[in-house]
Amino acid sequence: MRNVTTDNITETFVSYFGEDTDPRILEIMRSLAKHLHEFAKETELTHEEWNKGLEFLRWAGRITDDKRDEFVLLSDVLGLSSLVDMVHSSPEATSSSVLGPFHISNAPPRDKGADLGAGYEGEIILVEGVIKDTQGQPIAGATIDIWQTAPNGLYSSQDPDQDIYSFHALFTSDENGRYGFTTVRPVSYTVPTDGPVGDILKATGRHPWRPSHLHYIVKADGYRDLVTEVFPDDDPYLDQDTVFGVRSDLVMTYIKQSAESFPDTGYELSGKVNEPYSKVDFDIVLVKAH
Ligand SMILES: [Fe+2]
Structure with missing residues (x-):
């Protein structure tokens, strides 16, 4: 194409692809270019603004390491992570919700009934449930990977005072599909705001808070993996989670009980x-x- 214009640049872009381009890559790149080009045209993006965007990405790259991923956070606060979750959620299953950047692989296996909160001050919560299929039949032997903040609002990877596996555990459902554990109630926390994503939040007048939640990854042979979270229904940030993770079926009432019970x-x-x-x-x- 010797005369590239604002009208033909998107199709010109696609026309340069090789014949052997993987069809899915072609579909994704065509759509990405289409929306990116439309975005620049619709906003009449200036050189100065475009350069700010590039500087933003450079900063995100510089601040990202094996403990902190600014790109995951960017995807989260833009709603993209949640959108990908929702597009692939099954209406028959428990809703999925954001993985976030704080999961650690190889959490230590713990027995049913274990306590995650030993040595920490905070309200004790007893979490129980059944892993089941869409017919309501219990699934035995499912693994339930749990992680959460300490009462100071920090995950272990953010906090040099915590053991790396603090508030991380891997449970297995029993023969009745049941799991159960105790911990201290996780707290609402802010996503990191000292990097470029924090600047986006400030520039748009958004707070950085997430409501209290427990993270779950549930896996069972023959079933689709589920990444999700559970939220208490009395959290002040439930209706404005900065990463858009809340779904109504994930909001539970934390029922107060007496010590004797x-x-x-x-x-x-x-x-x-x-x-x-x-x-x-x-x-x-x-x-x-499938
Ligand atoms: Fe989290």
Whole structure:
């Protein structure tokens, strides 16, 4: 093309692709270019603004390392991570929700009833539920990877005072599909604001808060993996999660219980709880893998 114009640049871009281009790559690149080109035309993007955007990406690259990923955060605050989750969520399954940047692989396996909050001050919560299929049948042997903030609002990878696997655990559902554990209630927290993503939030008058949540990755043979979160229904940031992770089926009531009602057996804390705690019931539905 010797006469590239604002009208033909998108199709010209696609026409330069080789004949052997993978069809999915072609589809994604064509759509990406179409929307990117439309964006520049619609906003009449100036050179100065475009350069600011490039500087933003350079800064995001500089600040990203093996412990901090500014690009995941950017995707999260733009709503892209949640959109990808929702596009691929099955309506029959528990909703998926953002993975976020703080998951750590190889969390230590723990027995049903274990306590994640040992040594930390905070409200005890007892979390229980059943992993089941879309027919309501329990799934035994599912793995449930859990992670959360400490009461100071930090994940272990952000906090040199925590062991790296603090508030991370891998449970397995029992023969009735049940899982259960205790921990201290995670707190609302802010996403990091000292990098370029923080500048976007400031420039658009947005707060950086996420409502309290427990992260889950649930896997079972023959079923689709589920990445999700559970939120308490009394959190002040529930209606304005800065990463758009809240779905109504993930919001649970944390029910206050007296110390005397804590189960006598089956939990690491059985016989040791002498203050009110909260009970959280969170059942999870998995769909079959195709
Ligand atoms: Fe989180």
